[in-house]
Amino acid sequence: MPKISNKGIKMPESPIRKLVPYAEEAHKQGKTVYYLNIGQPDIKTPDIALDAVKTHSLDILAYSRSEGSEAYREKIANYYKRNDINVTHSDIIVTTGGSEALLFAFGSIMDEDDEIIIPEPFYANYNGFSTASSVNVVPVISKIENNFALPPIEEFEKLITPKTKAILICNPGNPTGYLYSKAEIKQLAAIVKKHDLFLIADEVYREFVYDGVAHYSILQEPGLEEHAIIIDSVSKRYSMCGARIGYLVSKNKEFIKTALKFAQARLSPPTLAQIASEAALDTPQSYFDDVKEEYVKRRNILIEALEKIEGVKVAKPNGAFYCIAELPVKNSDDFAKWLLESFDFNNNTVMVAPAAGFYSTKGVGLNQIRIAYVLNEASLRTSVEILKEALKVYKD
Numbered sequence: 071m072p073k074i075s076n077k078g079i080k081m082p083e084s085p086i087r088k089l090v091p092y093a094e095e096a097h098k099q100g101k102t103v104y105y106l107n108i109g110q111p112d113i114k115t116p117d118i119a120l121d122a123v124k125t126h127s128l129d130i131l132a133y134s135r136s137e138g139s140e141a142y143r144e145k146i147a148n149y150y151k152r153n154d155i156n157v158t159h160s161d162i163i164v165t166t167g168g169s170e171a172l173l174f175a176f177g178s179i180m181d182e183d184d185e186i187i188i189p190e191p192f193y194a195n196y197n198g199f200s201t202a203s204s205v206n207v208v209p210v211i212s213k214i215e216n217n218f219a220l221p222p223i224e225e226f227e228k229l230i231t232p233k234t235k236a237i238l239i240c241n242p243g244n245p246t247g248y249l250y251s252k253a254e255i256k257q258l259a260a261i262v263k264k265h266d267l268f269l270i271a272d273e274v275y276r277e278f279v280y281d282g283v284a285h286y287s288i289l290q291e292p293g294l295e296e297h298a299i300i301i302d303s304v305s306k307r308y309s310m311c312g313a314r315i316g317y318l319v320s321k322n323k324e325f326i327k328t329a330l331k332f333a334q335a336r337l338s339p340p341t342l343a344q345i346a347s348e349a350a351l352d353t354p355q356s357y358f359d360d361v362k363e364e365y366v367k368r369r370n371i372l373i374e375a376l377e378k379i380e381g382v383k384v385a386k387p388n389g390a391f392y393c394i395a396e397l398p399v400k401n402s403d404d405f406a407k408w409l410l411e412s413f414d415f416n417n418n419t420v421m422v423a424p425a426a427g428f429y430s431t432k433g434v435g436l437n438q439i440r441i442a443y444v445l446n447e448a449s450l451r452t453s454v455e456i457l458k459e460a461l462k463v464y465k466d
Contacts, residue, residue, distance in 0.1 A: 077204065082197045085403075085427025092410035093421050101414050104453040106441045107423040109244065109392065113309040113361055122349030123342055134341050136333040138164025142348040146317060149351050153276070155289045155300075161321050163329055164339045168274050168303035168316035169195065175299050175318060176203040178328040179268050185233045186270075189221055191394065191428035191435055193244045193272065208234070209430040214396055214438070217385045218246035220254040226261055236268035236299075237261070242275045242285070245428045245440035246394050247369075247387020249279055252286040259291045268325075269294065274303040274316075275390040277358050280366050283388055295321040306391075308350040313343040365391050368443040368450055375454040376441075379461065391443050394425055400466040402426065402439045408464060415459045418452065 086108050093103050137143065143159035150157050165171040172195075180186065182204040188196055190209040200207045210225050212218040226237065237258060242249040250258075262269040271288040279285045288298040300319040305311040318329055369387060376384045381398030399405045403424040413419055425438035443450060 077201060081201050082194070082427070084198075085194050085425075086423045089406055089410060089421060089423075092407055096410045096419060100417065102418045103410070104418065104420045104445060104449055104456065106443075106445070106453055107421045109306065109442045109444060110311055111306060111309045111391070111444045112446065113364070115309045116350055116353040116357055118352055119308060119310060119313075119346040119350035123346050126342070126345055128341075131341055134164075134338045134344060136163075136336075136338050137330055138162070138339055139344060139348075142344050145348055145351045150289075150319070153285075153287070155287050155319075157289065157319055157321060161319055161326060163318040163326065163333050164344065165316040165318055165333070166336070166339050167305065167314040168272065168301050169199070170336070171301045171303070171316040171318040172196070172199050172270075172272070173202065174329045174332040175270055175301065176200065176205060177332050178325055179299075180205045180235045183233065184235045185231060186236045186238055187226055187229050187234060188238045188430070189218075190430055191218070191245055191425060191438075191440075192238075192430075193240055194427045196238065197427075197430060205235075206233075207430045211429075211431060211434065212246070212248075214383060214385050214394060218243065218248040218394065220250055220257065223257045223261055226258075230261075230265050230267075234265070234267060236270055238270040238272070240272040240275075242279060242387070242389020243392075244272075244275065244390055245392045245423070245425065246385060247390045247392045248385070249283060249285065249389035251283075255286050255288060255291055259288070259294050259297075262297045263293065267297065268299055269297050270299045270301060272301040274301065274306055276302075277307050278362060278365060278391060279389045280362065280369065281388050285389070289319070289321070297322070299325065304347045304350060308347075308353060310346065310350065313340075313346055315339060315343045315347040365443070368445075368447060369393070371447055371450050372441065372443045372454065375451065376457075379454070379458045381461070393441050393443070394428075394438050395441060396438050398461065399437055399464060401436050403436075404466070405460075405464060406439065409460055413460050413463070415456045418456055419460075420453045420456050422457075 143162045187208045189212045303316040383396040387393045423440040425435040429435045
């Protein structure tokens with residue numbers, strides 16, 4: 071019998087999606103499942119983006135340029151300028167989602183067995199992208215006790231070896247919702263310049279920052295021009311997860327030239343999705359103001375309710391729309407399955423994402439879950455009530 075590759079065997083399951091069969095079975099049993107596990111916003115996609123696809127005048131749905139259409143990239147560059155990030159269209163490659171942007175970045179800067187340092191917990195698919203690229207994640211642990219702030223920079227320094235090629239952050243963070251400060255970005259900038267590394271920042275949640283704190287991009291930091299790589303996406307910004315459009319942004323010309331070869335190998339990003347995404351750039355600021363206000367309400371409802379549950383510890387996010395909660399259980403993976411298989415409260419249950427899959431270090435985060443507050447206020451209140459009742463009866 072033909073054998074599967076070692077890389078395929080090592081490829082991790084998604085902690086977000088692996089519980090789907092259990093949720094489907096719960097539905098078959100007549101339960102209502104509240105989905106707190108996945109970052110699919112319930113916010114309406116801007117009409118301007120949907121209308122652009124409905125009214126397009128194309129006769130042939132042709133390939134676009136491998137780096138994305140020039141007109142679209144020029145509009146993206148203007149978007150960045152409005153956010154005090156000074157780039158041109160030639161610094162941008164349009165990708166098939168932020169996921170492809172990350173794969174292109176990994177492929178362009180790292181060879182087999184090279185290393186990338188990432189503060190954990192981190193977006194679970196970073197583990198998958200590293201496996202697919204045959205590179206090694208070197209984790210540096212951030213802790214719920216200090217809200218998942220940047221670990222001491224000395225901890226990064228200890229981990230740097232001749233194989234280290236980059237540091238990767240998500241800002242604001244998935245799964246923690248932590249927003250790195252300007253001072254923390256400057257610390258990272260200093261260390262990547264000292265050791266001649268790349269600094270990759272996944273900034274897909276840039277618009278979603280709260281409590282009057284501003285987002286500070288790595289491309290706003292002077293002197294990082296040759297080191298900085300931004301990963302970006304329309305998925306969460308415009309509630310367009312299904313468009314599968316992302317960006318790779320860097321002022322390092324050699325990096326962009328190299329990444330373009332990967333882009334050429336997959337031909338081009340999807341044409342209709344680029345049309346929608348280009349139109350979305352004209353979304354008025356009022357849309358984002360309303361969305362931010364909604365997420366702040368949801369965050370406050372969720373955090374306040376979780377803090378009232380005995381034995382639960384939660385970090386307060388000030389960006390994105392996720393939080394990490396520590397539960398009085400030994401294994402949140404078992405707990406998450408039990409919620410779907412064996413528990414209901416008034417015929418309702420919840421689906422959560424076990425947090426161990428957001429770590430690279432084995433045995434860490436076993437009693438934590440990630441919650442995405444992408445449900446309306448009433449559903450969030452009901453979800454936390456279900457979680458509270460479940461914890462009363464759950465036995466490890």
